Amino acid sequence: MLKMNIQKIFFAFIIATLTLSSCKSEAKKETPKETVIAKAELVSLNLSGMTCEMGCAKTIESKLAKKEGVLDAKVIFTDSLATIKYDANKVKKADLIAFVEGIGDGQTYKATESDN
Structure with missing residues (x-):
């Protein structure tokens, strides 16, 4: 018992x-876990050095889209323009410009901030 x-x-x-x-x-x-809210900003870059839409513009667009802090990227070959939506908490405009200029051999493309 x-x-x-x-x-x-x-x-x-x-x-x-x-x-x-x-x-x-x-x-x-x-x-809930703490989350950092993205500080989304937009920058337009004038691009020089692109010679074709598929080899240059699409390559730049693809590499930008994969970069940490980039939320969206569009490159328009005919306008020589890149429009980039990015998280300002993770990346700066100057970093984006340097990144684009470093694509390829590092001397082919030049990027400057557009007035648009």
Whole structure:
């Protein structure tokens, strides 16, 4: 009889422990993580040195789109213009200009901020 009471108490303790520990795990999952809100800005760059749409413009656009901090990038070959939406918390305009100028051999493309 004493043995059965000890077993019941032991199993009740195990169930209570599991229940309480699972509740703590759930509480941790529901706690929202801190998020840094993107400070989205837009810059237009005049580009020189592009000779074709597929090899130059699309390459620049693709590389910009993959750069950390860039939210969106469009390069229009006919206008020699890149429009870049970026997170100012992660990247600066000067970094974007230097990045574009570093594509390829580092001497082919030149970028300057547009007045638009």
